[in-house]
Amino acid sequence: MTQLSDSGFLDVGGVSLEYRMIGPRPDRAPTIVMLHEGLGCAGMWGDFPDRLSAATGAGIFVYSRAGYGQSSPVTLPRPLSYMHDEAHEILPRLLSGIGFKRGLLLGHSDGASISAIYAGSIQDHRIRGLILIAPHFFVEDVSVKSIAEAKTAYAQTDLRAKLGRWHKDPDNAFRGWNDAWLDPKFREWDITQELAYIRVPILIVQGEDDQYGTVKQIGVAQEECYCPVEAALLSGAKHSPQREAPEATLKAVSDFANRLLRDHAEGRIAA
DSSP states (O other): OOOOOSEEEEEETTEEEEEEEESSOTTTSOEEEEEOOTTOOSGGGTTHHHHHHHHHOOEEEEEOOTTSTTSOOOOSSOOTTHHHHIIIIIHHHHHHHTTOOSEEEEEETHHHHHHHHHHHHSOOTTEEEEEEESOOSBOOHHHHHHHHHHHHHHHHSTHHHHHHTTOSSHHHHHHHHHHHHHSGGGGGOBOHHHHTTOOSOEEEEEETTOSSOOTHHHHHHHHHOSSOEEEEEETTOOSOHHHHSHHHHHHHHHHHHHHHHHHTTOSOOOO
């Protein structure tokens, strides 16, 4: 188990992953592990992890997956199974490496899908619930259309330069995500089967104007899951409600987290 500093790098299976740890460590309070979007990284969460820790009293662990931020690059092209690979091979080692004892997974977009795959395929009693922001459970036409538009923007606008502020290798980050989603075979990607095996409460947070997915994602979760599924559909938000509607997102997320963590009577939870 790694002694966690406020920030640093964690070796997971020979891969160096950058991280931030906010608030109490896993041996002292519940931990919310945050998994970023397909073009995100630890730093791109901004101050949301800090505010979430203050609102819940939980420790918050954020990290950049391989290929993102300052973490090790990945070999391209990524396999189309990259989200399953992350959930089955990397996330278990990471949770063990940080000494995770109890808490929640909070994922955004790709990170939400990875969280759902993990909870639906690995029996881990330490996980008390899932917070899924703009998750993908299957591929929609609107997803592919917006991802194709992102490819054009990357080639023709300053998007590459913007991503370069966050990722040491923006091409590795962008292509690893974009090429996989635009592969015609990826249209078959579907994790609705895993939803039926999730045994913990779920909160789905989605922007009403999400350009990468529709409310069908919420509907399939409510239909396929046997666990409680709550949904917060936020007006004035697109695919990143934690940035576009931060107050409403923080309230929905912290209320859900506090309720679950209090139900288990674990950790110091702020009022």
